[in-house]
Amino acid sequence: MSETDAETKDKPKKEKKKKQQKPVRLFPANKKGYHIMHKLNFFRFLLYPWNSIFYPCKMFGHKKVGQGAYIYVGNHYSMWDIFYPARTTKEGVHYIAKESITSAPVLRTWAKQIGAITAMRDGSDIRTLTDAMKCLKNGEKVVLFPEGTRNRVSEEEFLPFHAGAALMAIKTRTPIVPFVACSRPKVFKRVHVVFGEPFELSEYYDRKLSREDYEEAEQKIVKIMYELRDSHRAQLKEKKAGKKKKCKS
Numbered sequence: 001m002s003e004t005d006a007e008t009k010d011k012p013k014k015e016k017k018k019k020q021q022k023p024v025r026l027f028p029a030n031k032k033g034y035h036i037m038h039k040l041n042f043f044r045f046l047l048y049p050w051n052s053i054f055y056p057c058k059m060f061g062h063k064k065v066g067q068g069a070y071i072y073v074g075n076h077y078s079m080w081d082i083f084y085p086a087r088t089t090k091e092g093v094h095y096i097a098k099e100s101i102t103s104a105p106v107l108r109t110w111a112k113q114i115g116a117i118t119a120m121r122d123g124s125d126i127r128t129l130t131d132a133m134k135c136l137k138n139g140e141k142v143v144l145f146p147e148g149t150r151n152r153v154s155e156e157e158f159l160p161f162h163a164g165a166a167l168m169a170i171k172t173r174t175p176i177v178p179f180v181a182c183s184r185p186k187v188f189k190r191v192h193v194v195f196g197e198p199f200e201l202s203e204y205y206d207r208k209l210s211r212e213d214y215e216e217a218e219q220k221i222v223k224i225m226y227e228l229r230d231s232h233r234a235q236l237k238e239k240k241a242g243k244k245k246k247c248k249s
Helices: 003-020 038-054 079-086 099-103 105-113 126-137 165-172 211-248
Strands: 057-060 071-074 093-098 117-119 141-144 176-181 191-195
Touching (some): 038 079, 038 105, 071 079, 071 165, 079 141, 093 126, 099 105, 099 117, 126 165, 176 211
Parallel strands (some): 057 191, 071 141, 093 117
Antiparallel strands (some): 176 191
């Protein structure tokens, strides 16, 4: 069989797979205007205590997140990163996750029940952006980790960000909530997780934007995240120095 014949044979399978892909699950607001995910609340109840004991975290600034649509953008060290945004709200949150979870028996069911949005590894899936924007327009929250995979390389530098966060924020006029885990989670070691002030990329609204404009907007998000982390680290350093002076005096 020639290479062309093989591609032709595989094409219907790929098309069939795309047709079977269901749209993202939306969660209607209750009488008080909150978008509640009951399954996510169950996982919160089940896993929070376990997470708090073995991988404790101390969160800063998370009370700034209000009701309604927000885009959480964070760095990615481990699977425990998904807990941080979920702790900031009693509403549901839609996670943008790798397409591979749809082939994992247990994770596939869990992801479907909490309205996870699947993404191609290379970030080229238009469906991902469309589904995410549907959630935002419905007044729901979306979480993404633009690094695309866990950062096993450095605690100082983020991995290159995949595009998408800025485009979603601009197209839907949704505030971004930046958050940064200041170190890699380790057993019994507390991690500081800092949430910044929600901000909008309003300077890009009502304009015809080029690819360079979106790239510039993405870099603004990256810069804010670095500043958020570095500012927190500087405060901790200053606090420790103050304690040392008190001990000496």
